[in-house]
Amino acid sequence: MTVPKERWAELALHPVRIRILGATAGGRRTPSELARLLPDVPQATLYRQIATLAKGGMLNVVEERRVGGATERVYALPEGGMTPTAETLASTSPEEHARYFTAFVSSLLSEFSRYLAREHIDLVADGVGYQQMVLHLDDEEFIRFAQGFAELVRPLLANEPGDDRVPRLLATVLLPLTKG
Numbered sequence: 001m002t003v004p005k006e007r008w009a010e011l012a013l014h015p016v017r018i019r020i021l022g023a024t025a026g027g028r029r030t031p032s033e034l035a036r037l038l039p040d041v042p043q044a045t046l047y048r049q050i051a052t053l054a055k056g057g058m059l060n061v062v063e064e065r066r067v068g069g070a071t072e073r074v075y076a077l078p079e080g081g082m083t084p085t086a087e088t089l090a091s092t093s094p095e096e097h098a099r100y101f102t103a104f105v106s107s108l109l110s111e112f113s114r115y116l117a118r119e120h121i122d123l124v125a126d127g128v129g130y131q132q133m134v135l136h137l138d139d140e141e142f143i144r145f146a147q148g149f150a151e152l153v154r155p156l157l158a159n160e161p162g163d164d165r166v167p168r169l170l171a172t173v174l175l176p177l178t179k180g
Contacts, residue, residue, distance in 0.1 A: 008084055009096065011056040013103040015110065016041055016049045021058065021077065022107075022169070027161045028062055028076045040114075050075065108171055127168065134177065146174075 011017060016038075023029060023037045031050055035043055053059040054075065063074035084092075092100070115121065115128065123129070137145060149172075159165060 008058075008088065009100065011053060011058050013100065014049070015107065016045060017053055017058075018103065018107045019110075020046070020049055020053060023167075024059065024075055024077055025157075028074045030072055030074050032072075034075075104171070108169075111169055 012021065019038055019041070020034060023034055029037075031047055034050065035041075035046055038046060041049075050059065054061060054073075057078065059075045060078050061073045062076045064071050065074070066072075089097075115126075121128075135142075135145070153170070161167070
């Protein structure tokens with residue numbers, strides 16, 4: 001991520017922009033495709049937030065094509081995605097981390113609320129789950145776990161959207177607990 005830390009937080013920690021970035025992850029999207037994926041977001045708001053993300057460097061225009069008398073832009077995340085760098089995270093204050101985490105959890109709550117508001121839900125058939133577990137790992141075991149998880153997920157991140165593919169949100173939180 002090349003967006004400065006302060007700008008990243010300002011851009012990414014907005015409820016609609018979080019959803020736009022998530023809908024764009026792993027693919028290329030036009031504003032009309034984003035409007036279909038985010039039907040509850042008013043069109044003017046959606047277009048304004050897409051423009052804000054593009055101007056801020058968090059969405060790239062990867063193609064422009066003529067559609068009727070207008071130019072349609074196709075957007076994608078920049079190389080490296082939208083995750084802050086290790087340097088950015090290391091230079092972030094505890095207060096800023098609390099703000100980032102609050103936005104992260106809020107976006108999860110919003111997505112889950114949208115899921116629960118569907119006309120028909122089936123947690124088992126839809127593959128919905130949430131749980132907490134404690135792993136007792138020394139530093140070496142933790143590194144192997146993190147590397148193995150990254151190796152497992154990395155190829156799946158390259159999947160393009162398709163008719164037979166359901167977008168699924170995977171959110172992770174890892175943090176050390178106090179011993180005792």
